[in-house]
Every structure is written in C-alpha cells, then in structure tokens.
Amino acid sequence: xxxxxxxxFEATTKTTEKEQIxxxxxxxxxxxxxxHLAYSPSIIFNMKKLPDVDTHTGLTSxxxxxxxxxxxxIDDKLRGGAALxxxxxxxxxxxEDDAEVISRIIKKDLRVGATASTANKVWKGLIKEQPQMLAxxxxxxxx
Numbered sequence: 001x002x003x004x005x006x007x008x009f010e011a012t013t014k015t016t017e018k019e020q021i022x023x024x025x026x027x028x029x030x031x032x033x034x035x036h037l038a039y040s041p042s043i044i045f046n047m048k049k050l051p052d053v054d055t056h057t058g059l060t061s062x063x064x065x066x067x068x069x070x071x072x073x074i075d076d077k078l079r080g081g082a083a084l085x086x087x088x089x090x091x092x093x094x095x096e097d098d099a100e101v102i103s104r105i106i107k108k109d110l111r112v113g114a115t116a117s118t119a120n121k122v123w124k125g126l127i128k129e130q131p132q133m134l135a136x137x138x139x140x141x142x143x
Contacts, residue, residue: 009112
C-alpha cells in the first residue's frame with residue numbers, strides 16, 4: 001500500500017502534485033512514519049549495505065516491522081553483524097513491497113523526488129529543521 005503511494009510520487013515531477021498526493025494521504029500514519037524515519041536527520045541507521053534477501057514470508061505487517069527496526073537499530077544501537085542479521089530477519093518477514101519500502105527508509109531516500117520540506121508542508125513539524133549559519137564572503141557593507 002505504501003509502495004503504491006510512493007510510486008504515485010515517482011510518476012509525477014510537479015511539486016504541487018506531490019503535495020496533493022501527500023495531502024490526500026495525510027491521515028495515513030504509516031506513510032507519515034516512513035517520511036519521518038527516512039528524512040529526519042536525527043535518525044541514523046548506521047548501515048551502508050543492506051543484506052540480500054530472496055524470500056519474503058509476509059507474516060509481519062509493515063507497521064510492526066518499522067517498530068522492530070526502530071527498536072533494533074536506533075534504540076538498541078545494534079552494529080555490524082548483529083544489525084545485518086536483524087535487518088535480514090525483518091526483510092524476510094514482510095512482503096516484497098514492504099521490504100522495498102523498508103530498504104528505502106534505511107537508505108534514507110524514499111526515491112520520490114520529495115524532501116523533508118515537502119513532508120513538513122502537510123504534517124507540520126514532522127521533521128525538525130536544523131538551523132544553519134552559512135558563511136558569506138567579505139563585504140565592507142556587511143561589516
């Protein structure tokens with residue numbers, strides 16, 4: 001279900017259409033969670049490579065899997081082989097479509113052509129913005 005919404009995003013290049021898709025699915029808590037986990041800069045999964053999984057049982061829902069993912073990789077801070085095993089088990093326990101969504105979340109890119117600011121237009125304050133102080137070149141007027 002979530003992958004179908006993400007594919008709708010991929011199909012369009014217009015920002016206004018992407019915002020409209022988000023607004024029409026604004027009550028979908030699972031989509032909201034996916035955007036939060038994927039685009040929040042404070043959430044770090046610490047994985048560079050995802051395990052290869054060829055079988056999917058579909059016994060676990062996407063919502064349960066995201067909760068388990070959060071507990072394993074973010075809260076418990078599993079690293080190395082233990083993290084790969086945990087993610088491998090999660091990917092095996094869901095459907096193939098849900099495994100694709102989880103993979104995109106772990107890679108921190110839903111591949112929809114949207115950013116955190118797009119999500120924040122629909123869900124206010126979902127992804128905290130980190131203020132930055134940028135440098136500028138010397139100018140007598142600025143001094």
